Amino acid sequence: MPSLSRLELQHFRSYRKASLQVEANRVIFVGANGAGKSNLLEAVELLGSLRSHRTSNDADLIRLGATCGWIHGWIGTDGLEHIGLYLRQRGGRQGWRNQQPLSRQMDLLGSFRCVCFSSxxxxxxxxxxxxxxxxxxxxxxxxxxxxxxxxxxxxxxxxxxxxxxxxxxxxxxxxxxxxxxxxxxxxxxxxxxxxxxxxxxxxxxxxxxxxxxxxxxxxxxxxxxxxxxxxxxxxxxxxxxxxxxxxxxxxxxxxxxxxxxxxxxxxxxxxxxxxxxxxxxxxxxxx
Structure with a gap:
């Protein structure tokens, strides 16, 4: 099963813009409370499963003051496959694969395997x-x-x-x-x-x-x-x-x-x- 090799966020939670290159099999996020560690993991969960364990309201996922947000992911070690999830403040999502909109966001499922653990x-x-x-x-x-x-x-x-x-x-x-x-x-x-x-x-x-x-x-x-x-x-x-x-x-x-x-x-x-x-x-x- 391919894995996530790169992640980019735009107006997601506390991030105006963020980019993460995944270069190891194990990655540990370390930072102060409120730094955005959980937000990064939530973005991965959302892109991989189309669900968040923290909220069912997409408006909560979009940065305060923004009308929409993006989650981009590149799959595989070569990063040739690009998937994305577009979030709207007033509801309605749009899935993307290789710069093409998908008729159903559920077609993103299976792009990479994602399991979330939390308290x-x-x-x-x-x-x-x-x-x-x-x-x-x-x-x-x-x-x-x-x-x-x-x-x-x-x-x-x-x-x-x-x-x-x-x-x-x-x-x-x-x-x-x-x-x-x-x-x-x-x-x-x-x-x-x-x-x-x-x-x-x-x-x-x-x-x-x-x-x-x-x-x-x-x-x-x-x-x-x-x-x-x-x-x-x-x-x-x-x-x-x-x-x-x-x-x-x-x-x-x-x-x-x-x-x-x-x-x-x-x-x-x-x-x-x-x-x-x-x-x-x-x-x-x-x-």
Missing amino acids: LDLALVRGEPVLRRQWLDRVVLQLEPTYGELLSRYNRLLRQRSSLLRRHGEASPRHHLTALLDAYDQQMANLGARLHRRRQRALLRLDPLARSWQKRLSGEQEILSLLYHPGTELPPGLDVDQGNRDLVAWQEALRQQLAHQRQVELRLGTCRIGPQRDEVMLQLDGQ
Whole structure:
């Protein structure tokens, strides 16, 4: 996987302009509080994952008084590939690759691998399940950039279906509503099963690594386990690395459960089945 060899910032956080040449495998930033060390690392995180662990508002990323900001990166030891992320004060980003605008910023994903660690990561253990789902999604995005498109499509369907459920409340489903919900259920089952499979596959690959490092750090005294609890009752014994046959079984299971829960969901106005209900469990010595 190519690495970042050069970074340039314009009107990003505290920087009016900055340039960094990465010439070693390990780089340590040293400086006084408020010097901008975290801002440099945040820029790398944003360019590599399109996310910041500190804010979800792009306006916070742009230097005070500026209307826009830039993050430029050069990839590989030769630095021949140039990527960029253009930030606007009023929202809306634009990804660039080799001086050409991209139709989707998500096409930047996979340019180089980026993993962020911070004190805020304690929330993975103590926080709500949504934080662990978001962490796992970021991991899968690094491994499979196409996952971002699947997740975006599923979340859009989820919002539309939830809005439909709330509008109709407890009213008995009429024929056109039943047909519409059937169509939503089929699409959500198709996408949801693919999300389930990718999340579980990533966690199965991470679990032995986490287990090995925890044993090493604890002097062989502790066993860490990462467990995936899907928000859908998936058929047992299916292989996440197999092809379409097992995927179809997962899709059908999700579709049937959505149909079975329909009356309850109409009454509550929310979707109770699917990847948005997933949980990632971190267990130490089985607890």
